[in-house]
Amino acid sequence: MSYLVKLDQFEGPLDLLLHLISKSKVQIEDVSITEITEQYLETLHTMKQFDIEIASEFLIMASTLLYIKSCLLIPKSKPDPEEEEETDPKQELIDRLQEYRKYKEAGNWFRKREVYYSRVFYKLPEETSVEERKEFLSPDVSPALLCRTFMELLDHVKNREKRKEKPVPVVHEIKRDPVLLKERVTQLRDYIGQCARTTFFKMLQSGDRDHTKDEIIVTFLALLVLLKENDIVLQQEYPFEDIQIIRKGVVYG
Amino acid sequence: MDERERMAIVESILFVSGDPVNIRDIAQILDMDLRLVRKLMEKMTDCHSFERRGLQVIRVNDTYQLATRPEFSTYIEKYIGQQSMQVLSQACLETLAVIAYRQPVTKSDMEAIRGVKCDHTVTILQNRGYIQEVDRLDTPGRPYLYGTTDLFLRSFGLSSIENLPPLDPGQDPGQSGADNS
Numbered sequence: 001m002s003y004l005v006k007l008d009q010f011e012g013p014l015d016l017l018l019h020l021i022s023k024s025k026v027q028i029e030d031v032s033i034t035e036i037t038e039q040y041l042e043t044l045h046t047m048k049q050f051d052i053e054i055a056s057e058f059l060i061m062a063s064t065l066l067y068i069k070s071c072l073l074i075p076k077s078k079p080d081p082e083e084e085e086e087t088d089p090k091q092e093l094i095d096r097l098q099e100y101r102k103y104k105e106a107g108n109w110f111r112k113r114e115v116y117y118s119r120v121f122y123k124l125p126e127e128t129s130v131e132e133r134k135e136f137l138s139p140d141v142s143p144a145l146l147c148r149t150f151m152e153l154l155d156h157v158k159n160r161e162k163r164k165e166k167p168v169p170v171v172h173e174i175k176r177d178p179v180l181l182k183e184r185v186t187q188l189r190d191y192i193g194q195c196a197r198t199t200f201f202k203m204l205q206s207g208d209r210d211h212t213k214d215e216i217i218v219t220f221l222a223l224l225v226l227l228k229e230n231d232i233v234l235q236q237e238y239p240f241e242d243i244q245i246i247r248k249g250v251v252y253g
Numbered sequence: 254m255d256e257r258e259r260m261a262i263v264e265s266i267l268f269v270s271g272d273p274v275n276i277r278d279i280a281q282i283l284d285m286d287l288r289l290v291r292k293l294m295e296k297m298t299d300c301h302s303f304e305r306r307g308l309q310v311i312r313v314n315d316t317y318q319l320a321t322r323p324e325f326s327t328y329i330e331k332y333i334g335q336q337s338m339q340v341l342s343q344a345c346l347e348t349l350a351v352i353a354y355r356q357p358v359t360k361s362d363m364e365a366i367r368g369v370k371c372d373h374t375v376t377i378l379q380n381r382g383y384i385q386e387v388d389r390l391d392t393p394g395r396p397y398l399y400g401t402t403d404l405f406l407r408s409f410g411l412s413s414i415e416n417l418p419p420l421d422p423g424q425d426p427g428q429s430g431a432d433n434s
Binding site: 012106123 | 270271272319326343349351366367370421
């Protein structure tokens with residue numbers, strides 16, 4: 001019968017050492033290297049038994065501990081006054097443990113604060129457009145223009161009827177997707193990052209060739225993605241007009 | 254224009270903005286000296302607290318923002334539904350603590366203190382917007398130096414980085430926390 005044993009999670013070798021020291025109920029300064037090394041290696045063995053991958057940092061610490069232990073066994077040579085004062089590896093480890101413990105404890109304080117202050121709510125900025133509302137019809141609409149537009153419309157309808165008379169077999173060609181939406185989103189985000197505001201038409205003018213229908217569609221979809229992710233604000237004065245693209249967080253108007 | 258009216262104007266601006274408003278912008282709008290605006294904002298913050306209004310004025314560095322009070326969150330959540338919050342892992346909190354107290358700091362400094370790699374936790378903290386690259390160190394490899402952001406201060410209820418409790422071993426820093434409400 002197989003069963004799983006849940007071991008305490010350690011953030012690293014220092015965390016594990018602190019745990020072992022607190023378990024043996026001694027102060028960091030009074031730790032016995034022999035004992036702690038034994039317990040440390042034992043824990044690593046247990047981890048191995050349970051097929052837990054041991055990160056290299058744990059192995060480095062194991063060798064550091066064994067090194068300190070060996071230093072303690074070998075009698076100290078007389079200090080050479082010429083040589084710089086050698087640092088005691090045990091003291092060094094103790095200093096590191098004490099330093100690490102400070103930040104570990106500070107981390108607990110941060111946890112409490114984050115949970116408490118996550119209960120504060122803020123409001124999104126008002127989306128105010130200071131620009132004046134333009135009339136739907138621009139003043140240069142003349143009866144002649146209306147007439148011309150109407151004629152064009154009639155032509156259009158006529159053409160469509162013509163096409164209906166002679167049904168042509170429709171062949172759909174499916175092309176590979178040349179522009180990836182993900183790529184375009186990244187491009188646009190960079191672009192918006194550089195210039196705080198631009199327009200949809202301006203974006204399609206970049207480059208010396210005409211954009212294909214696919215590219216235009218993908219660009220539009222990318223805009224919608226950015227809008228959804230709250231990176232930009234879109235404004236359009238009236239239907240079919242150019243779309244103003246404004247980076248979020250910029251005062252517009 | 255009396256003080257009351259000025260506070261009311263600032264309050265309405267903070268409402269419209271939603272985002273933190275810089276004190277310089279407030280000074281410009283009111284056509285007032287920066288020092289006087291600081292006093293006005295202090296008074297406004299106190300007023301909101303004293304009257305136990307639903308909204309508080311919070312300060313983060315040189316910016317002010319309207320926010321709800323954490324003690325009313327139970328009622329707010331009754332209205333909007335329980336808010337799920339992704340809390341930071343122990344590893345992230347440790348890394349964040351090192352950055353907050355030692356900034357500006359490189360990744361290798363963090364790794365020296367924590368004894369483990371910090372690439373992943375730094376990325377998470379960056380994505381959260383709690384830390385940012387503030388500079389590069391003028392040593393081989395030009396490593397990035399990291400520091401905390403205003404969003405970090407706001408999310409942990411701190412008005413400025415000086416409000417962090419002292420980093421004392423053996424003492425629960427929760428006892429001496431600064432409060433910006």
